[in-house]
Amino acid sequence: MTEPMPPIVVDARLMMPPEPMERTLEALDALQPGQAVLLMIPRQPAPLFDMLRNNGYAYTVEPQPDGMFHIHIRQADGD
Numbered sequence: 001m002t003e004p005m006p007p008i009v010v011d012a013r014l015m016m017p018p019e020p021m022e023r024t025l026e027a028l029d030a031l032q033p034g035q036a037v038l039l040m041i042p043r044q045p046a047p048l049f050d051m052l053r054n055n056g057y058a059y060t061v062e063p064q065p066d067g068m069f070h071i072h073i074r075q076a077d078g079d
Helices: 019-029 046-054
Strands: 008-011 037-041 057-063 069-075
Touching (some): 008 019, 019 046, 046 057
Parallel strands (some): 008 037
């Protein structure tokens, strides 16, 4: 059995727009099958959520105790 691939981490906690979106899109382009992106960011990026839904990605938002958000992004499962 193979181990899951570690996620590609985008640490956008200190980035100013539009850099978090740009870095996340670059990470999505580099995804391997079964791999995910972990975006660490101080706000919920609504424009990114729309883009993800429209392009076949699924995501979950995990609020952190320090007020940051961890957003886990992966390819959506096919129906």
